[in-house]
Amino acid sequence: MTRITVILPTYNEVENLTQITTELWSLSFSDLNIVIVDDGSPDGTGELAEQISARNPGKMDVIHRQKKLGLGSAYIAGFKFAFQQNAEIIVQMDSDFSHSPSYLPGFLEHITRNELVIGSRYIEGGSLDDRWGMGRKLLSRFGNSYARAILKLPIHDCTGGFRVWRNDVLEKMPLEVIRSEGYVFQIEMVFVAHRLGFKIIESPIYFEDRRSGQSKMTLRIQLEAAFRVWQILYLHRGLEALI
Numbered sequence: 001m002t003r004i005t006v007i008l009p010t011y012n013e014v015e016n017l018t019q020i021t022t023e024l025w026s027l028s029f030s031d032l033n034i035v036i037v038d039d040g041s042p043d044g045t046g047e048l049a050e051q052i053s054a055r056n057p058g059k060m061d062v063i064h065r066q067k068k069l070g071l072g073s074a075y076i077a078g079f080k081f082a083f084q085q086n087a088e089i090i091v092q093m094d095s096d097f098s099h100s101p102s103y104l105p106g107f108l109e110h111i112t113r114n115e116l117v118i119g120s121r122y123i124e125g126g127s128l129d130d131r132w133g134m135g136r137k138l139l140s141r142f143g144n145s146y147a148r149a150i151l152k153l154p155i156h157d158c159t160g161g162f163r164v165w166r167n168d169v170l171e172k173m174p175l176e177v178i179r180s181e182g183y184v185f186q187i188e189m190v191f192v193a194h195r196l197g198f199k200i201i202e203s204p205i206y207f208e209d210r211r212s213g214q215s216k217m218t219l220r221i222q223l224e225a226a227f228r229v230w231q232i233l234y235l236h237r238g239l240e241a242l243i
């Protein structure tokens with residue numbers, strides 16, 4: 001029996017939370033624990049999470065943070081919590097159904113032979129929802145090629161946040177040197193993992209647009225990410241020396 005912890009960061013996901021937790025628990029894993037990291041969502045996601053947790057004793061924990069502090073530190077808080085729970089496998093995914101829980105059994109098979117599995121939109125078999133406008137599609141694709149080229153990463157989807165880690169590997173990541181707060185956190189994590197020599201595999205996913213709720217993506221966030229890629233390169237320039 002593999003002990004799995006799924007970390008779901010939430011900000012205003014009240015319309016998605018019940019369904020996503022139900023779908024995760026209906027997968028054929030007997031020991032799947034969920035950790036919600038909610039940043040004081042004004043729509044009441046944090047309160048709903050408490051109710052779901054109370055109805056499912058021992059299966060869900062909720063970390064409440066005062067305000068929207070960003071995806072990066074939300075995941076790091078979730079990871080540290082999962083380490084204490086002695087999880088064997090740690091999953092990170094969005095709570096808005098862009099990352100379908102149905103891929104998890106396949107990812108869990110891959111993780112037996114790898115150290116990090118990335119759900120990928122940009123390898124053969126992967127795809128993006130047509131509801132994403134051409135502009136957003138191009139920007140995402142360009143952002144990935146840009147990061148891949150500058151950071152010399154052999155990964156096609158380095159901004160996506162659907163990932164499965166082996167706990168013992170994630171524990172070796174120097175989380176204290178990870179600086180990114182926003183979406184660029186995903187790029188920074190995969191860059192550090194690659195530099196440390198972890199065995200990474202991409203597995204194709206169909207990325208559905210969020211089922212409900214409002215998008216938080218803006219052009220400003222994407223431009224900031226483009227700049228931050230250079231910072232990541234500089235910040236971790238000496239990393240190979242650590243191994």
Ligand SMILES: Nc1nc2c(ncn2[C@@H]2O[C@H](COP(=O)(O)OP(=O)(O)OP(=O)(O)O)[C@@H](O)[C@H]2O)c(=O)[nH]1
Nearest residue numbers: 009010011037039069070071074094095210215216
């Ligand atoms: N705890 C926390 N969660 C966040 C924060 N920002 C985003 N999230 C959550 O992180 C996941 C990914 O964020 P999204 O807003 O869906 O970002 P996206 O998928 O790039 O864009 P859209 O789906 O179009 O909004 C979702 O589950 C969000 O609720 C944050 O600052 N704190």
Ligand SMILES: [Mg+2]
Nearest residue numbers: 094096098210
């Ligand atoms: Mg989303």
